[in-house]
Amino acid sequence: MNHNNYFEPGTVVSMPNIDDLDIPRSGFEKNDGLQTALRNGKYRLRLLNQLPDIIDSFWTAEAEHLPPYVSPSYYYDIDLREFPGLPPGEPEPKGNTNSLNSYHFKQNAVNRMICGGSGSITMDAGLYSEFVFISDCEIKFSNGVVLEDVVIATTHEGATSLNSPQGLQIGRDDDCTEGGGASLMTLGGFKVASSLSVYNGQVLAMGDITFSANADGVKGASFISYGQIDGTSNMDMGFCRNSGMENAYRAPYFRMVN
Structure with missing residues (x-):
């Protein structure tokens, strides 16, 4: 990740080991919100x-x-x-074999x-x-x-x-x-x-x-x-929660809790 990126509150940036994040020397100062968004997280x-x-x-x-x-x-x-998909009354475009x-x-x-x-x-x-x-x-x-x-x-x-x-x-x-x-x-x-x-x-x-x-x-x-x-x-x-992404593809994950 380079410079001048902004991460709104609620955004999550996760990786198995956050020490692997590759940013410039001043990366946290030049990427507002990134440090707060970082999480250690390993996913199958x-x-x-x-x-x-x-x-x-x-x-x-x-x-x-x-x-x-x-x-x-x-x-x-x-x-x-x-x-x-041509609307009724629209002139038919010429066929294009490339697009x-x-x-x-x-x-x-x-x-x-x-x-x-x-x-x-x-x-x-x-x-x-x-x-x-x-x-x-x-x-x-x-x-x-x-x-x-x-x-x-x-x-x-x-x-x-x-x-x-x-x-x-x-x-x-x-x-x-x-x-x-x-x-x-x-x-x-x-x-x-x-x-x-x-x-x-x-x-x-x-x-x-x-x-x-x-x-x-x-x-x-x-x-x-x-x-x-x-x-x-x-x-x-x-960050959008679920609104607007209700049709995004997902896979279930499970965890054991007391």
Whole structure:
């Protein structure tokens, strides 16, 4: 963690050994709230242990892991020449063999796409909402992509299987009100080069999570990785309790008490 990050009261930064925290010499002075937020905490990453099965269940739209805005057993195979999300009366856009826009997706359904091998697909700028997208592609998010009430998952195992050059927004900027959250899942890694905004958002990755955030751009976030999580400077970390993240994926933990 570098400089000029702010951790609001209630934020928790935990690791098995807080001595492993990597910050500059003046890191606590230049990261307001970080020292108070630190906790020793070791967790079995039970949610990541389940991640391959969760992603696999999307291919057949099994009910167990679907968000409430998607109907069980309702799936759609994306065709780049078809636009099921196009509003009535809108002119049909020309098909693009290299990218997707919001019109390519069917709402309230699991949308499926096969790239094969090391193939990739780009999601163009725009608002995407109320569907699940499952693929084996490397998925690239253009500058200006906004995800609200969406789950996007890929079986691609590349180090940057979910990636964006800048300007990706995960979740609705609504000050932690109910709904609007988004979850991204990958068997590989996640990388956003600059200007990541997260509002009630979740990233689950078997590989590394690397990002640079907007100032005041991370409020209500869950990042879980089997690899390394790297953030940079000028981030405000805000805490949403359960409101706004009610559809985030969780795994149960248990403890014995007297």
